[in-house]
Amino acid sequence: MDLFIWFERNGILRFHENEVRIYLVDKEEYLFIGPILYAHSTERDWYWKNVRPLARGRVLEAGLGLGVASKIILSSPQVEKLFTIESNPSVIASYDRNDPRHVVINSKFEDFISSYNPLVEGLRFDFIFIDTYYYCDEDLYPELLEVVHKSKELLKPNG
DSSP states (O other): OOTTHHHHHHSEEEEEETTEEEEEETTEEEEEETTEEEEEGGGHHHHHHHTTTTOOEEEEEEOOTTSHHHHHHHTSTTEEEEEEEESOHHHHHHOOOOOTTEEEEESOHHHHHHHOOHHHHOOOBSEEEEOOGGGGSGGGHHHHHHHHHHHHTTBOTTO
C-alpha cells in the first residue's frame, strides 16, 4: 500500500515539490520529506507553552518544517529578529509567510554554526531553538551534543 494513500483520501495535497509534500487533514498540516513525516502542526500548543515564553531578542532556529514554531516565535513582541536555518530548498519554498523580522537561510545547521563567527558577524543570539527530527535516532545523539555545544558559543551572556 502506498504510504500516501491515506493522506490523499482523507486530506488535500497543499504543496508538492521534489520530495517534499504537505497535506492538510482536518485543519492540521503534515510535512513529509520523502517517506518520513518531519513535522505536523499539532505541535502548536507545545511550542506556545514551551518556546514562546523563552523567545526574545535575536533568535536562531534550526529547521523550518511547516513554520509552526517560527510563527509562534514571531508572535512574541519580545522577538526582534528570527534567523531560521533550513537545508531543504523545497521546504523553504513551501513556507508562505512574509515577515520582515524573519530571515530564512538555506544551509545545514551544522555548517552554519561551524562557519558563523559572532565576532565577525557582529551579533550573538538571545535564544537558540533546535527542533529537528534529524537527531531522533539514538546513534546521532553525539552529533546533537556537538551541535548544542557549538550553538552555546553563539549565545549572548544570559542567553
